[in-house]
Amino acid sequence: MPLERSQLAESSAEPGQPQPYLWRMNFGPQHPAMHTTLRLILTLDGERIVDAVPDIGYLHCGFEKLGESLDYNQYVVVTDRMNYLSSPANNVAWHEAVERLLGIQPPRRCQYLRVIAAELARISDHLLCIGAMGLDTGAYTHFMYAFNPRERIYDIFEALCGARFTTSYTRVGGLCRDASPKAIQMIRDFCRDFPKVLRDIHLLMDRNRIFVDRTKGIGVLSKEEAINRGCSGPVARASGVTRDLRKDEPYLCYRDFDFQVCCATEGDCFARYRVRLAEMEESLKIIQQAIENLPSGPVNLDPGYRIVLPEKQAVYQTIEGLITHFEILMPNRGFRAPCEEIYVATEAPNGELGFYIVGQGNYVAYRARCRPPSFIHYGLMPHLIRGHMISDIVAVLGSLNIIAGELDR
Amino acid sequence: MELQGLIESLQRDFPSLSWSEFRGQVRAWVSRDRLFPLLKTLKEQHGFDMLADITCVDYLYYQEKKPARFGLVYVLTNTQTNQRLVVRTFLDEPDLVAPSATPLWEAANWLEREVWDMFGIRFAGHPDLRRILLPEDFASHPLRKDYPLQGLGERNNFPIIRRAES
Numbered sequence: 001m002p003l004e005r006s007q008l009a010e011s012s013a014e015p016g017q018p019q020p021y022l023w024r025m026n027f028g029p030q031h032p033a034m035h036t037t038l039r040l041i042l043t044l045d046g047e048r049i050v051d052a053v054p055d056i057g058y059l060h061c062g063f064e065k066l067g068e069s070l071d072y073n074q075y076v077v078v079t080d081r082m083n084y085l086s087s088p089a090n091n092v093a094w095h096e097a098v099e100r101l102l103g104i105q106p107p108r109r110c111q112y113l114r115v116i117a118a119e120l121a122r123i124s125d126h127l128l129c130i131g132a133m134g135l136d137t138g139a140y141t142h143f144m145y146a147f148n149p150r151e152r153i154y155d156i157f158e159a160l161c162g163a164r165f166t167t168s169y170t171r172v173g174g175l176c177r178d179a180s181p182k183a184i185q186m187i188r189d190f191c192r193d194f195p196k197v198l199r200d201i202h203l204l205m206d207r208n209r210i211f212v213d214r215t216k217g218i219g220v221l222s223k224e225e226a227i228n229r230g231c232s233g234p235v236a237r238a239s240g241v242t243r244d245l246r247k248d249e250p251y252l253c254y255r256d257f258d259f260q261v262c263c264a265t266e267g268d269c270f271a272r273y274r275v276r277l278a279e280m281e282e283s284l285k286i287i288q289q290a291i292e293n294l295p296s297g298p299v300n301l302d303p304g305y306r307i308v309l310p311e312k313q314a315v316y317q318t319i320e321g322l323i324t325h326f327e328i329l330m331p332n333r334g335f336r337a338p339c340e341e342i343y344v345a346t347e348a349p350n351g352e353l354g355f356y357i358v359g360q361g362n363y364v365a366y367r368a369r370c371r372p373p374s375f376i377h378y379g380l381m382p383h384l385i386r387g388h389m390i391s392d393i394v395a396v397l398g399s400l401n402i403i404a405g406e407l408d409r
Numbered sequence: 410m411e412l413q414g415l416i417e418s419l420q421r422d423f424p425s426l427s428w429s430e431f432r433g434q435v436r437a438w439v440s441r442d443r444l445f446p447l448l449k450t451l452k453e454q455h456g457f458d459m460l461a462d463i464t465c466v467d468y469l470y471y472q473e474k475k476p477a478r479f480g481l482v483y484v485l486t487n488t489q490t491n492q493r494l495v496v497r498t499f500l501d502e503p504d505l506v507a508p509s510a511t512p513l514w515e516a517a518n519w520l521e522r523e524v525w526d527m528f529g530i531r532f533a534g535h536p537d538l539r540r541i542l543l544p545e546d547f548a549s550h551p552l553r554k555d556y557p558l559q560g561l562g563e564r565n566n567f568p569i570i571r572r573a574e575s
Contacts, residue, residue, distance in 0.1 A: 057541065057542035065552060065556075065558060100432055229516050230460055248491040249493075339472060341431070341436075354484070356464055356482060356484070360472055366466070369464045371462040379515075379519040
């Protein structure tokens with residue numbers, strides 16, 4: 001395979017000819033304002049953007065190919081690396097899809113704990129998004145205010161599953177471990193303190209002249225465009241699409257909780273910021289309801305299903321436990337997924353995170369397609385920034401919250 | 410309208426249409442030449458206004474016999490009634506061309522580019538069918554089942570730049 005110069009790299013000027021009126025400029029992939037490895041090739045009229053061509057794939061790691069050789073429990077480690085700001089939400093999405101394929105449902109306590117982890121991840125993701133958006137548009141203090149509670153969310157993840165960043169929290173039919181009383185107390189403390197942070201952010205940002213001037217009316221997306229371009233999550237809801245998979249296609253135990261879908265109608269960067277802030281309040285409400293009504297009982301599916309490994313105590317002290325343990329782990333005896341295909345989507349912090357899984361009668365997926373929200377949203381970039389100034393790119397990019405790990409997989 | 414009833418009413422116009430259901434999800438199979446008219450009808454007359462996903466499955470080593478090697482998957486969503494419909498079509502070598510859905514949904518643009526990149530299926534009428542995730546000079550389509558997990562040695566072609574040269 002010969003390496004050739006990319007067409008995209010060529011300048012619009014012919015050699016020896018005078019520079020044409022429109023300039024070509026590279027934005028990224030290594031640029032401090034392009035948070036991850038994203039690249040835009042801009043055509044500029046002075047400082048105004050005439051056209052933009054996104055060039056992605058700098059972080060492509062072949063996650064979907066890996067999903068065809070790792071089993072349903074092992075692949076959860078790879079889903080951590082997709083949207084690494086909110087890994088529990090990806091874990092939940094993956095195992096929700098696998099469990100739907102297998103036709104099982106985890107116990108109530110597991111569902112509640114998954115909801116808590118996913119909603120904490122949503123808060124963490126939104127905090128980073130609006131924090132970095134403020135950082136890019138000249139509100140540095142706000143960034144620090146947003147990062148403090150994220151640290152506490154990481155502490156909670158550490159108490160829940162032992163890892164702070166790449167959590168791998170879920171298993172097929174259960175969780176890697178039950179929540180300890182200390183972790184539950186930490187979540188309660190977080191729920192008590194977090195409203196103050198939200199209040200601070202509102203005070204810092206809502207009437208911040210620079211921030212509002214740089215985000216209001218920038219990157220406007222209409223409702224029809226949002227639906228036609230496949231947007232989901234806060235980006236679509238900021239444009240007036242009242243679609244939230246937690247309400248519209250309830251999964252886990254979201255039916256039990258009282259919360260609202262947050263929408264705006266303006267569709268600009270400021271509306272996306274407001275929707276994210278409002279969603280954090282709703283997530284907090286869900287966590288509070290879930291932690292106060294946390295059911296007792298087992299966190300994993302009954303060992304009789306031969307899906308979840310039995311407790312270590314049972315493995316060491318009872319013959320049935322030992323047999324079950326080995327039967328699940330032996331390659332020809334473990335649980336089997338049917339030869340069927342299913343698309344399951346969940347509401348991840350960025351939008352609709354879907355998995356299309358093809359089972360092949362054993363414990364490895366034949367195809368593990370991931371439908372990442374960032375991929376769809378980055379396709380919007382040229383549409384949103386056309387006609388704006390170069391400095392508006394970072395505001396639009398911050399409001400879309402593109403995560404390259406998820407974009408390129 | 411229930412999805413099963415909708416598909417049965419569509420079968421008058423689309424005789425090749427068949428459907429199945431798995432865990433509440435309805436899948437409709439259609440032949441390739443009727444794919445675009447079906448998508449157009451579903452979008453314009455039955456309110457499936459959002460295209461959630463386009464993907465492809467390579468059935469080369471699949472246990473069950475399938476009518477062709479590649480199966481395209483379109484996940485359509487109705488944002489008013491929150492119904493989902495999965496539209497499937499089969500493609501076989503050497504004629505790996507499908508009609509592009511970009512005239513109907515702008516979202517199809519990048520999704521079809523990804524299918525071309527990973528599976529080598531061309532979309533007729535696509536405005537900008539380039540590779541999207543892999544480099545432009547990449548020769549194979551890695552999500553096909555005959556592409557090995559270790560790759561075909563593409564990484565050895567990159568020049569190694571020492572610190573002094575950089």
